[in-house]
Amino acid sequence: MAYDYSELLQRVEGWTQQAYELGWISDISPASFLQKEKIPLFGNSTRPLIVAFMGGTGVGKSSLLNRLAGKPIAKAGVARPTSKEVTLFHHREMTLPNLPTTDIRVTNHDDDSQKNVVWIDMPDFDSTDAHNKELVLSWLPHIDVLIYVVSPERYRDEKAWRLLLSEGANHAWLFVMNQWDRGQIEQATDFAKQLHFAGFDAPLIFKTSCIETVENDEFLKLAETLTSLATQKTIEQLEQRGEHVRVQALQNQLQNYLMQFGNETALKKLHSHWLSNWKTTATQLQQSFAWRLQPLAEQFASLSPFEKSGDLLWDDWAQTCFDDALNVLIIDAQTLGLPTTPLEIELLVAREKAQKQFNSHVELQTRQALVQRGNAVQRALLKFVTVAEIILPLAAMSWVGFQVVNGYYESNQTHDHYLNLDFAIHSTLVCGLSWLVPFFILKKCQPSLEKCALRGLNKGISQGLANLNHEVGVAIERFQQQRATQLQNVNALLVLCEKITSEKVEFAPNSTLERMLID
Ligand SMILES: Nc1nc2c(ncn2[C@@H]2O[C@H](COP(=O)(O)OP(=O)(O)OP(=O)(O)O)[C@@H](O)[C@H]2O)c(=O)[nH]1
Ligand SMILES: [Mg+2]
Numbered sequence: 001m002a003y004d005y006s007e008l009l010q011r012v013e014g015w016t017q018q019a020y021e022l023g024w025i026s027d028i029s030p031a032s033f034l035q036k037e038k039i040p041l042f043g044n045s046t047r048p049l050i051v052a053f054m055g056g057t058g059v060g061k062s063s064l065l066n067r068l069a070g071k072p073i074a075k076a077g078v079a080r081p082t083s084k085e086v087t088l089f090h091h092r093e094m095t096l097p098n099l100p101t102t103d104i105r106v107t108n109h110d111d112d113s114q115k116n117v118v119w120i121d122m123p124d125f126d127s128t129d130a131h132n133k134e135l136v137l138s139w140l141p142h143i144d145v146l147i148y149v150v151s152p153e154r155y156r157d158e159k160a161w162r163l164l165l166s167e168g169a170n171h172a173w174l175f176v177m178n179q180w181d182r183g184q185i186e187q188a189t190d191f192a193k194q195l196h197f198a199g200f201d202a203p204l205i206f207k208t209s210c211i212e213t214v215e216n217d218e219f220l221k222l223a224e225t226l227t228s229l230a231t232q233k234t235i236e237q238l239e240q241r242g243e244h245v246r247v248q249a250l251q252n253q254l255q256n257y258l259m260q261f262g263n264e265t266a267l268k269k270l271h272s273h274w275l276s277n278w279k280t281t282a283t284q285l286q287q288s289f290a291w292r293l294q295p296l297a298e299q300f301a302s303l304s305p306f307e308k309s310g311d312l313l314w315d316d317w318a319q320t321c322f323d324d325a326l327n328v329l330i331i332d333a334q335t336l337g338l339p340t341t342p343l344e345i346e347l348l349v350a351r352e353k354a355q356k357q358f359n360s361h362v363e364l365q366t367r368q369a370l371v372q373r374g375n376a377v378q379r380a381l382l383k384f385v386t387v388a389e390i391i392l393p394l395a396a397m398s399w400v401g402f403q404v405v406n407g408y409y410e411s412n413q414t415h416d417h418y419l420n421l422d423f424a425i426h427s428t429l430v431c432g433l434s435w436l437v438p439f440f441i442l443k444k445c446q447p448s449l450e451k452c453a454l455r456g457l458n459k460g461i462s463q464g465l466a467n468l469n470h471e472v473g474v475a476i477e478r479f480q481q482q483r484a485t486q487l488q489n490v491n492a493l494l495v496l497c498e499k500i501t502s503e504k505v506e507f508a509p510n511s512t513l514e515r516m517l518i519d
Pocket of ligand 1: 064075077081125178182210
């Protein structure tokens with residue numbers, strides 16, 4: 001075999017576990033293929049053919065095994081159901097190390113012609129006793145050939161029929177119409193038709209009677225057919241086919257998972273739906289914050305400390321509003337056919353950190369606005385005016401000083417009169433104005449602490465909301481990446497499945513074995 005089946009199962013189990021933990025699959029035991037996996041009854045590689053009588057209660061399964069044994073080894077009777085345990089009948093030299101200890105009865109024989117067959121009588125499948133059904137289901141994975149026993153009156157048994165359809169490909173099948181002593185040929189023909197409908201082209205049906213000898217009793221033929229099949233080659237072929245069937249079931253299951261992971265278009269739609277929903281939510285939040293801005297700005301301006309984070313803008317109402325938007329996103333994902341649990345897990349961080357992150361953005365921006373008052377233009381102008389407040393009076397005074405010195409010098413030369421009253425008034429005015437004008441501009445243009453806080457709050461709100469949107473975007477992106485990884489993992493498993501099933505198991509057309517199998 002190109003790839004080891006048990007290795008594949010191990011890998012599938014590993015993947016199933018982690019995919020379940022991350023919420024990509026919803027059930028820890030969805031892999032029916034893993035549940036059905038055999039715990040081998042035999043320690044060594046060569047093993048006998050395992051054959052079991054299965055069917056509704058009272059059709060004569062135990063009676064058939066007793067007939068084969070030549071003595072009453074299994075309980076047969078009129079009580080319904082009679083058998084409540086599994087009866088094994090095999091050669092004395094055979095050892096079955098891994099047998100379950102409860103509900104089992106073992107009888108040995110010395111017939112060497114039956115050395116390679118283990119016969120099993122199972123309880124009825126359609127039982128009113130749930131324990132019987134469980135017992136049958138737990139033994140099914142070990143069975144190579146299922147002998148489906150019916151009676152002429154009860155060959156249309158619904159439950160057993162459903163089992164046949166669901167388990168069909170997992171085993172080889174033989175059919176027995178027991179109680180043939182009261183059977184009609186039409187009933188056997190109708191049964192054959194029914195099997196044909198189920199997928200058996202030429203089913204092997206044996207008519208038997210365990211009570212009285214009837215004409216055409218085919219019990220010996222049945223025993224011989226099974227004994228002839230008990231070769232290592234057939235057992236290996238059946239085993240390999242069984243594995244193929246289980247791998248195919250596994251492939252179907254994995255394909256199912258792939259479908260549950262949704263598609264790329266859905267992912268793109270999810271993001272664009274979020275963006276348009278977020279616009280509405282952000283506007284709603286912004287409007288809801290408006291009435292609290294003024295008192296909050298006043299509190300910031302008064303520089304009184306905040307006692308709790310709820311004192312800032314993000315309150316319970318805002319959180320509910322944000323949660324609602326995220327819930328809509330999850331419902332959207334569900335509608336678009338995407339798995340919701342991993343998305344919910346990713347969104348949890350954004351959900352839980354919303355208040356802290358939003359409030360810290362608002363606080364930081366407000367604090368910065370209080371430190372750096374006004375906008376860039378205002379700040380440049382204020383700087384300029386502050387400088388002017390110093391430079392202009394100095395310049396004016398220097399100019400006046402120069403005029404005084406110059407006037408004095410010129411009056412000495414020309415013996416003209418020295419600086420007059422006008423000069424004194426004008427120079428006082430120039431000096432005064434050169435100081436007063438920048439002083440008033442500075443006073444008028446300097447924004448109040450309250451105004452700055454308000455501006456910081458507004459900026460913080462915008463940044464906080466943008467940050468929330470960014471966080472959700474990141475969560476969607478992580479969800480997208482995780483999905484890609486899961487897809488990769490499942491596809492890798494599918495390739496391994498393909499490797500196993502590519503090796504075909506061929507059966508000779510129309511051979512006994514081929515007639516016992518359906519796809
Ligand atoms: N007429 C007739 N009766 C049979 C035949 N085989 C079995 N019986 C009777 O059918 C009844 C049920 O037989 P069992 O062998 O206990 O049937 P079973 O399928 O094992 O039933 P459960 O253990 O309840 O599942 C018994 O009374 C048998 O004597 C048969 O070939 N012909
Ligand atoms: Mg029985």
